[in-house]
Amino acid sequence: xxxxxxxxxxxxxxxxxxxxLKKLVEAGLLWLRANQQTVNSLNVFPVPDGxxxxxxxxxxxxxxxxxxxxGHRNIGQMAxxxxxxALMGARGNSGVILSQLWxxxxxxxxxxxxxxxxxxxxxxxxxxxxxxxxxxxxVEGTILTVAKEVAAAAEIAVRESNDPIAIxxxxxxxxxxxxxxxxxxxxxxxQAGVVDxxxxxxxxxxxGMLRFLRGEPLDAPVAVVQPLSALKLEDAMETxxxxxxxxxxxxxxxxxxxxxxxxxxRLEQMGTSIxxxxxxxxxxxxxxxxxxxxxxxxDYIMELGTVTKxxxxxxxxxxxxxxxxxxxxxxxxxxVEPGQIAVVAVSPGVGIARIFASLGVAAIVEGxxxxxxxxxxxxxAFENLPTDKIIILPxxxxxxxxxxxxxxxTVKQVEVIPSRNIPQGLVAMMHLNPDGDxxxxxxxxTRALQDVTxxxxxxxxxSVEIDGVAVETGQVIAxxxxxxxxxxxxxxxxxxxxxxxxxxxEHELITLFYGQDLTAAEANRIADLVRAAYPNQEIELQDGxxxxxxxxxxxx
Amino acid sequence: MKIGLVTDSTADLPRELCERYDIQVVPAxxxxxxxxYEDGIDISREEFYNRLxxxxxxxxxxxxxxxxxxxxxxxxxDSGCTAILSIHAASSLSGIxxxxxxxxxxxxxxxxxxxxxxxxxxxxxxxxEAAEGILxxxxxxxxxxxxxxxxxxxxxxxxxxxxxxxxxxxxVSWAKAMIGALxxxxxxxxxxxxxxxxxxxxxxxxQGIRRLVEAIHDLAPLERLAILHTNAESAxxxxxxxxxxxxxxQPFIVNVTTAIGTHVGPNGLGFAAVxxxx
Numbered sequence: 001x002x003x004x005x006x007x008x009x010x011x012x013x014x015x016x017x018x019x020x021l022k023k024l025v026e027a028g029l030l031w032l033r034a035n036q037q038t039v040n041s042l043n044v045f046p047v048p049d050g051x052x053x054x055x056x057x058x059x060x061x062x063x064x065x066x067x068x069x070x071g072h073r074n075i076g077q078m079a080x081x082x083x084x085x086a087l088m089g090a091r092g093n094s095g096v097i098l099s100q101l102w103x104x105x106x107x108x109x110x111x112x113x114x115x116x117x118x119x120x121x122x123x124x125x126x127x128x129x130x131x132x133x134x135x136x137x138x139v140e141g142t143i144l145t146v147a148k149e150v151a152a153a154a155e156i157a158v159r160e161s162n163d164p165i166a167i168x169x170x171x172x173x174x175x176x177x178x179x180x181x182x183x184x185x186x187x188x189x190x191q192a193g194v195v196d197x198x199x200x201x202x203x204x205x206x207x208g209m210l211r212f213l214r215g216e217p218l219d220a221p222v223a224v225v226q227p228l229s230a231l232k233l234e235d236a237m238e239t240x241x242x243x244x245x246x247x248x249x250x251x252x253x254x255x256x257x258x259x260x261x262x263x264x265x266r267l268e269q270m271g272t273s274i275x276x277x278x279x280x281x282x283x284x285x286x287x288x289x290x291x292x293x294x295x296x297x298x299d300y301i302m303e304l305g306t307v308t309k310x311x312x313x314x315x316x317x318x319x320x321x322x323x324x325x326x327x328x329x330x331x332x333x334x335x336v337e338p339g340q341i342a343v344v345a346v347s348p349g350v351g352i353a354r355i356f357a358s359l360g361v362a363a364i365v366e367g368x369x370x371x372x373x374x375x376x377x378x379x380x381a382f383e384n385l386p387t388d389k390i391i392i393l394p395x396x397x398x399x400x401x402x403x404x405x406x407x408x409x410t411v412k413q414v415e416v417i418p419s420r421n422i423p424q425g426l427v428a429m430m431h432l433n434p435d436g437d438x439x440x441x442x443x444x445x446t447r448a449l450q451d452v453t454x455x456x457x458x459x460x461x462x463s464v465e466i467d468g469v470a471v472e473t474g475q476v477i478a479x480x481x482x483x484x485x486x487x488x489x490x491x492x493x494x495x496x497x498x499x500x501x502x503x504x505x506e507h508e509l510i511t512l513f514y515g516q517d518l519t520a521a522e523a524n525r526i527a528d529l530v531r532a533a534y535p536n537q538e539i540e541l542q543d544g545x546x547x548x549x550x551x552x553x554x555x556x
Numbered sequence: 557m558k559i560g561l562v563t564d565s566t567a568d569l570p571r572e573l574c575e576r577y578d579i580q581v582v583p584a585x586x587x588x589x590x591x592x593y594e595d596g597i598d599i600s601r602e603e604f605y606n607r608l609x610x611x612x613x614x615x616x617x618x619x620x621x622x623x624x625x626x627x628x629x630x631x632x633x634d635s636g637c638t639a640i641l642s643i644h645a646a647s648s649l650s651g652i653x654x655x656x657x658x659x660x661x662x663x664x665x666x667x668x669x670x671x672x673x674x675x676x677x678x679x680x681x682x683x684x685e686a687a688e689g690i691l692x693x694x695x696x697x698x699x700x701x702x703x704x705x706x707x708x709x710x711x712x713x714x715x716x717x718x719x720x721x722x723x724x725x726x727x728v729s730w731a732k733a734m735i736g737a738l739x740x741x742x743x744x745x746x747x748x749x750x751x752x753x754x755x756x757x758x759x760x761x762x763q764g765i766r767r768l769v770e771a772i773h774d775l776a777p778l779e780r781l782a783i784l785h786t787n788a789e790s791a792x793x794x795x796x797x798x799x800x801x802x803x804x805x806q807p808f809i810v811n812v813t814t815a816i817g818t819h820v821g822p823n824g825l826g827f828a829a830v831x832x833x834x
């Protein structure tokens with residue numbers, strides 16, 4: 001335990017100032033980051049989707065960055081800066097709600113210099129209220145419920161004690177209980193066999209603060225084993241740290257039961273981004289290590305069991321490769337003049353960005369299922385346009401809130417079209433009239449969203465049964481308008497069955513946008529199968545370039 | 557006072573109306589593979605549209621000669637007309653108005669040549685308004701006023717099957733830019749005061765028809781309505797079925813003339829409408 005931790009530990013809550021809050025935020029962020037993958041794995045649908053853990057970490061990171069250099073002790077000002085940072089850095093729905101919690105918290109602390117118990121309770125209540133108001137239709141069994149339970153616990157806790165540890169213990173306990181109850185409140189969670197990810201993230205944030213006050217370590221992840229299918233190794237790429245040059249993945253069957261804490265402890269001496277998965281007795285270990293230590297994890301694991309597979313990859317080369325894949329190339333965006341309506345579209349792939357641009361989109365924000373743009377990213381796109389009239393197409397259900405938040409922040413006139421997928425965004429573009437009345441055009445674009453059915457084809461990231469569809473890890477699945485509809489052995493089977501389920505035969509046009517994981521030849525072959533199955537429909541094949549999703553299909 | 561009425565084939569007026577009102581129609585010319593055809597006379601629309609996509613080089617159009625207008629004007633004046641009203645395709649899109657204007661110079665004040673700023677029934681409704689005015693014995697000035705009102709209020713919109721023909725026509729600047737669209741689009745256009753405006757686009761025919769229905773709905777109540785198509789009769793009937801119950805007038809369906817079809821291509825669908833004076 002370091003002495004500084006001790007010092008804060010001894011302080012009664014009345015002595016809490018801005019610097020103390022800053023430390024708590026840092027602690028919460030560190031702990032959340034340590035548990036990021038655990039939160040990410042709590043995904044209802046077995047799809048590579050906007051990862052809640054990553055989104056919340058990035059949001060808190062932006063909040064912390066805002067206050068990192070702040071030296072003043074005024075807690076009201078500190079909270080306000082945190083709120084500002086979170087607001088701009090908010091990504092994904094959970095990130096936006098988290099930023100709203102901070103906003104309410106900061107509002108209650110306005111003009112406050114030193115925190116006291118009643119103020120904590122008041123601030124958490126205000127945080128709860130602001131978060132609920134930040135969502136059009138609040139749903140229970142989510143991060144909102146957890147925030148509500150935390151606020152309720154705070155009211156009691158501050159009456160019983162003024163010891164920060166005792167208070168935080170109550171809050172963490174309440175958060176944990178609320179998280180455990182989320183499947184009872186939200187049936188989809190129960191079906192998927194998970195607790196709510198945003199709520200869990202909030203729990204880790206509070207637990208990190210508590211661990212800090214108790215002097216417990218924050219940088220090590222808890223020794224956890226995820227289901228093998230929940231390991232999302234490609235996402236670990238986002239958090240490559242300097243010096244960690246190689247990614248090592250080892251599959252093994254241990255000789256005897258694994259001593260997890262000891263296992264983690266040894267691995268932590270070697271590298272970072274440690275993840276351990278298990279399925280049917282087979283373990284998979286993932287770690288990022290410096291060049292000179294690249295064989296160490298393998299040697300170590302060989303002592304523990306039978307190694308069945310080893311994969312070593314040069315991370316820097318991978319990162320460069322990623323950059324190459326995602327280089328936007330030349331995209332001819334529509335030129336808008338002051339007074340005209342400009343459309344900003346969020347796009348997950350270069351091909352799709354090009355298509356949006358060719359339809360008259362004036363700015364592209366990169367992002368999509370796996371990488372949700374922040375409020376700030378969206379805001380910057382607004383600010384860089386030469387006009388004050390802006391329409392934004394989020395094209396993803398997890399980006400709509402951030403878009404709305406960006407609208408609240410800017411002085412420009414913005415209309416958010418709640419497009420939940422790419423086909424909806426494209427069909428809305430059919431109604432763009434740059435010289436029209438902003439509200440009227442937005443209304444027409446919004447009405448058009450229902451003109452199209454969207455099918456998304458991807459590979460299941462874990463086994464689950466939802467809405468009567470049983471999915472095995474690695475199967476190809478199809479979502480129709482965001483609902484799991486088909487699990488199949490191959491991409492073509494998934495496409496054809498999903499088209500049938502979407503009643504494609506009763507429509508005119510099927511457009512297939514193929515992702516970066518498919519070659520043009522393979523996409524063409526599947527498009528030919530679709531053509532043969534739907535001789536009366538127009539079939540269009542386009543290079544979408546999106547990651548993770550082999551096809552995005554629009555039926556209209 | 558007897559007023560003669562002249563228009564050109566791009567007004568798309570059905571033959572029986574021209575006969576009933578004694579409207580003189582000067583045909584534009586469509587040039588197909590080295591041969592000139594008189595629009596609406598030498599070649600049937602069905603035949604033309606069926607061949608259009610495969611015609612290489614693509615057909616072109618030309619205005620009737622100044623002489624052919626002079627002939628018509630002289631004939632009308634010889635038969636006792638004291639004035640002639642000659643209403644033609646938008647001068648920004650076609651040389652027809654200019655040919656008529658040059659022809660009229662020879663006859664001084666007796667021939668009034670009007671730039672309709674329109675095409676198809678966008679012209680046709682102005683001509684019909686004039687014809688009815690003549691029938692009711694209105695003065696030339698009264699008739700000109702009425703025609704001007706139609707010119708101001710008539711709305712012509714269409715969904716084209718592709719941009720290719722419009723782009724090839726070279727008469728619409730944005731069409732060239734829009735051909736860069738990576739998706740197949742059906743542009744939705746409006747002709748206003750001789751300028752083709754882009755209202756948006758549709759991906760499917762059904763979406764396009766819905767847009768046209770919405771537009772007609774927004775313009776209603778109407779005093780005149782024509783459903784226009786370029787060899788897309790079934791789509792025209794579908795549009796008719798969507799609107800006939802509430803437009804309260806009997807619209808007519810027109811397979812648009814070859815001189816316009818050359819520049820918009822087959823399978824287009826649209827309408828010309830005059831809202832009730834309000």
